[in-house]
Amino acid sequence: MIRLNDLKISYRIGSRVIDAVDGVSLTIPEGCIVGIAGESGSGKSTLMKAIYGDIQAPMYISRGSIDYGFNGSDGRPVTTANIRDEWFKTISYVPQSSMNSLNPVVRIGKQFTDFPGTDRDKKRVLDRATAFLGKLGLPPEVMTSYPHQLSGGMRQRVMIGLATFFQPGLIIADEPTTALDVVVQKEILMLLMELQEEMNNTILVVSHDMGVHFQVTHKMLIMYAGKVVEYGDTDSVFADPQHAYTKMLIDSLPTIGDDSMRGVIASTAGAGGDRAFGVGTGLVEVKPNHFVSLAKETAGVPA
Amino acid sequence: MGVLRYVAKRLGLYLAVLFIGLTITFMLPRLMPINPVDGYIGQLQSRANGTLTSEAIAEMRTNLEQLYGLNGDIFTQYVSYLKRVVLQFDFGPSFTYYPQPVSAMILNALPWTLGLLLTATFIAWVLGNMVGLVAGYFHKKRAASVLEFLGILLYPIPYYILAVTVLLLLAYIFPIFPLSPTFPVGQMTPEKIGMIFYNSLLPGITLVLAGFGWNILSMKALAVATTEEPYVTYARLKGASNWTRMTRYVFRNALLPQVTALALSLGMVFNGALLTEMIFSYPGIGLIMRTAATGGDYNVLYGAITLSIIAVATAGLVIDLIYPLLDPRIRHK
Numbered sequence: 001m002i003r004l005n006d007l008k009i010s011y012r013i014g015s016r017v018i019d020a021v022d023g024v025s026l027t028i029p030e031g032c033i034v035g036i037a038g039e040s041g042s043g044k045s046t047l048m049k050a051i052y053g054d055i056q057a058p059m060y061i062s063r064g065s066i067d068y069g070f071n072g073s074d075g076r077p078v079t080t081a082n083i084r085d086e087w088f089k090t091i092s093y094v095p096q097s098s099m100n101s102l103n104p105v106v107r108i109g110k111q112f113t114d115f116p117g118t119d120r121d122k123k124r125v126l127d128r129a130t131a132f133l134g135k136l137g138l139p140p141e142v143m144t145s146y147p148h149q150l151s152g153g154m155r156q157r158v159m160i161g162l163a164t165f166f167q168p169g170l171i172i173a174d175e176p177t178t179a180l181d182v183v184v185q186k187e188i189l190m191l192l193m194e195l196q197e198e199m200n201n202t203i204l205v206v207s208h209d210m211g212v213h214f215q216v217t218h219k220m221l222i223m224y225a226g227k228v229v230e231y232g233d234t235d236s237v238f239a240d241p242q243h244a245y246t247k248m249l250i251d252s253l254p255t256i257g258d259d260s261m262r263g264v265i266a267s268t269a270g271a272g273g274d275r276a277f278g279v280g281t282g283l284v285e286v287k288p289n290h291f292v293s294l295a296k297e298t299a300g301v302p303a
Numbered sequence: 304m305g306v307l308r309y310v311a312k313r314l315g316l317y318l319a320v321l322f323i324g325l326t327i328t329f330m331l332p333r334l335m336p337i338n339p340v341d342g343y344i345g346q347l348q349s350r351a352n353g354t355l356t357s358e359a360i361a362e363m364r365t366n367l368e369q370l371y372g373l374n375g376d377i378f379t380q381y382v383s384y385l386k387r388v389v390l391q392f393d394f395g396p397s398f399t400y401y402p403q404p405v406s407a408m409i410l411n412a413l414p415w416t417l418g419l420l421l422t423a424t425f426i427a428w429v430l431g432n433m434v435g436l437v438a439g440y441f442h443k444k445r446a447a448s449v450l451e452f453l454g455i456l457l458y459p460i461p462y463y464i465l466a467v468t469v470l471l472l473l474a475y476i477f478p479i480f481p482l483s484p485t486f487p488v489g490q491m492t493p494e495k496i497g498m499i500f501y502n503s504l505l506p507g508i509t510l511v512l513a514g515f516g517w518n519i520l521s522m523k524a525l526a527v528a529t530t531e532e533p534y535v536t537y538a539r540l541k542g543a544s545n546w547t548r549m550t551r552y553v554f555r556n557a558l559l560p561q562v563t564a565l566a567l568s569l570g571m572v573f574n575g576a577l578l579t580e581m582i583f584s585y586p587g588i589g590l591i592m593r594t595a596a597t598g599g600d601y602n603v604l605y606g607a608i609t610l611s612i613i614a615v616a617t618a619g620l621v622i623d624l625i626y627p628l629l630d631p632r633i634r635h636k
Contacts, residue, residue: 054540087542101537105555105631114551115541146631162541 001069002028002051002170002202008063009043009050019062020046022226023281026291028219030070030169031200033193035207035217035234037249043226044206045174051204052093052172053083070169088115092163094173098156098180102147108158109143112165133161136191153184160188164195171203177212189216210253214238219289222246227279232290242292245277310624317620324612328605329384333377339601340367343398371395371602394606399598405606408591413610415486416580416587419503420572423510428565430511431518436557438519439526440549451523457516462575466509466582473505480505486586506583510575514568521564525557532556559630563622570618573611 009021021043028034036044049059051066061080068078073089076082083091095101102111112129113122130140136157147155156176163171173192177185193216196203207213213220213234220237222230222245229243241247283291332339344363348355355363368374372383372395387393394405431454438450457465474482484502487495529535535552543552576589584590588607595603627634 052540084542087540093537093540095533095537095540097533101533103534103538103552103556105559105629106551107631114547115538115543148632 001030003067003069004028004051004064005067006064007047007050007061007066009046010060010062011046012058012060017062020059020226021050023064024228025064026221026228026231026283028202028204030202032218033196033203033205033216034219034221035205035213036221036223037207037210037213038223038229042223044223047223048172048174048204048206050080051170052091053080053087055080068170088162088168089166090168091170091172092166092168094159094163094171094176096175096178098159098176099152101159102155104147107144107146108150112143112162129161129165132165133158136161151184152180153187156180156184156188157191160191160195164199167199167201169201171201173203173205175206175208177207177209185212192216210250222249224277224279227281227293228283228291229277229279229293230291231283232287232292236287236290240287240290242286242290243277245279309627313620313623316623317616320616320619321613324616325385325388325609326381328608328612329381332601333380339599340364340371340373342599343367388609394609395602397595397603398600399594399603405602408603409588409606409610412586412588412591415585416572416576416589419506419585419587420510420576420579421569423507424514424565424568424572424575426507427511427514428518428561428568431515432522432558432561434515435519435522436526436549436554439523439557440530440545440553442523442527442530451519454516454519454523457512458520460513460516462509462513463578463582465513466506466579469505469509469512470582473508483584488586503585506579506585510579518561518564522557522561525560526553529553529557555629559626562625562629566618566622566625567615569621570615573607573614 004024004026007021007024008019011018011020024047036048038044046059049055050061055061066080068083070078070090072078072082072086074085078086078090087093102108106114109126109129113125126143130143133142134140138154138157138161142150142154142158147158150158156179160176163173176192177188180188189212192203192205205212205217217234220230220232220234221228222237222243224245230237230241230246237246238250241250280294282294284294285291344360344367347363348360365374372380372387374380375383387395392406394409396402397405397408400408434450434453438447438454441447442451470482474480481502484505486499486502530553532552535548538548538552573588573592576587577592578589579585580587580589581593588610591603592607594600595607
């Protein structure tokens with residue numbers, strides 16, 4: 001269980017301070033997939049970085065804290081201070097740019113052994129990694145291949161393999177399927193869901209694709225302007241969105257057979273136009289496990 | 304199979320480059336309006352105060368043309384030229400040091416030039432890359448900019464100024480090294496080898512200093528760009544140490560263009576030889592070339608130019624053969 005306590009994360013640029021995440025308090029239960037959505041600049045990535053523990057200048061936690069609520073590989077409780085030692089042991093990461101996140105001049109197998117999390121016995125790691133990748137639907141030749149010899153989907157499978165190899169309790173996936181075509185995207189998402197069911201760990205998935213969120217996640221977290229506007233069980237959020245921004249995000253999903261958008265200029269139709277939504281700090285539980293930001297919505301009122 | 308085909312293709316290309324280079328060196332002087340034989344005979348005539356008879360001149364002309372392969376039409380000349388150069392590495396005798404054959408002169412000087420310049424170029428490359436890598440990898444740290452400053456300081460100094468300054472400093476003001484070094488020839492004894500090594504240090508240092516700056520700046524720029532690559536960020540998030548990331552991620556990838564630069568600069572050593580060997584009176588190809596250029600010694604120039612062509616083409620071949628070992632993306636094409 002991860003608890004964010006009134007978390008505020010800022011960037012210091014010269015003498016200016018920008019609050020990218022502003023007062024987020026919520027609890028992420030164990031063993032579920034949480035989807036995070038929100039427009040660019042809403043603070044999703046900053047929040048993910050903070051949870052992953054990748055906090056380095058100019059970014060810093062200006063208020064609040066993160067309670068991880070699980071122990072590291074050495075038995076100590078994980079905190080923001082020691083989480084770096086847990087990278088790719090009890091917490092791991094699937095990057096956005098799978099196409100070039102693998103070292104182009106090193107074989108895949110070697111990329112399973114070149115970080116501190118791995119066992120000293122390279123041979124044993126390689127054997128286990130080969131077997132593990134086999135389970136993810138990758139032939140053993142992948143281990144001796146170079147990244148450029150693999151397709152985009154295979155590379156993303158390797159990335160997921162690297163992230164799940166150590167059975168971490170928490171995986172952060174930053175837009176894991178953005179660069180893939182829809183068929184491969186579905187395969188990768190199914191794989192991620194299968195692995196999650198098997199390991200019963202927590203996965204945080206950042207995506208712009210509301211369709212992905214609907215299919216994959218158990219819980220949804222909608223962010224806007226550095227704040228959480230809505231957080232709840234995915235079914236409930238999609239069935240009955242409370243906040244105007246959430247409604248807009250869900251409505252922006254194109255549906256097959258609906259051609260009402262044809263010939264309409266995007267901004268006049270309201271898809272991603274410059275709107276301002278009222279967001280307050282603090283969440284109120286409107287239904288069981290379904291929270292919405294405190295301030296009453298001033299939806300659709302142009303800034 | 305793929306490997307054999309790759310090597311065969313590169314070798315074919317290499318031979319083609321050599322052939323074209325040799326053809327151009329053959330053609331260029333023949334397109335010039337002056338004739339070296341006429342020039343030579345004119346020189347002799349004026350030295351003899353015009354006493355040479357026309358028969359003597361005609362005989363001398365045939366002899367000279369015979370000697371320098373200038374008889375027959377241009378095609379016959381071309382074929383005999385290729386035959387001599389390719390099969391026997393024979394460029395005829397030197398004008399200035401007649402009858403010493405050019406090939407012998409070149410072969411004597413070659414180990415000197417190669418020994419000094421290849422070593423110096425290689426050391427400059429290794430040091431420059433190491434300093435550049437650290438400067439580039441830690442480019443956000445204040446201390447790393449000191450390393451870069453070293454490159455910025457050294458790179459723009461023209462080589463002759465650098466060389467003369469070093470000579471002045473280390474041989475004249477602080478006489479650590481001899482001002483006009485001697486390089487013993489003949490049978491090598493341990494003492495002689497030590498002396499050669501000691502006397503080569505000064506030209507070696509200037510060459511390393513001259514090549515060092517460029518390598519720092521180039522490697523630094525490459526390393527900075529590579530540090531921003533997603534695979535380096537991902538390695539950091541995997542928890543890989545600074546050392547692993549710097550060596551296995553940044554260095555391995557930033558090295559690729561630097562290998563090309565190394566091979567090219569190794570191919571160009573004869574250009575660098577000219578100034579170094581003049582300033583430090585070092586008995587290599589550069590010194591021979593300079594004497595030949597001032598004395599109009601065509602055959603020696605021919606030989607030296609041919610050697611340069613072979614060196615550059617060989618360096619190209621070596622890059623082509625080494626590159627696939629470093630970059631799997633080329634290996635598997």
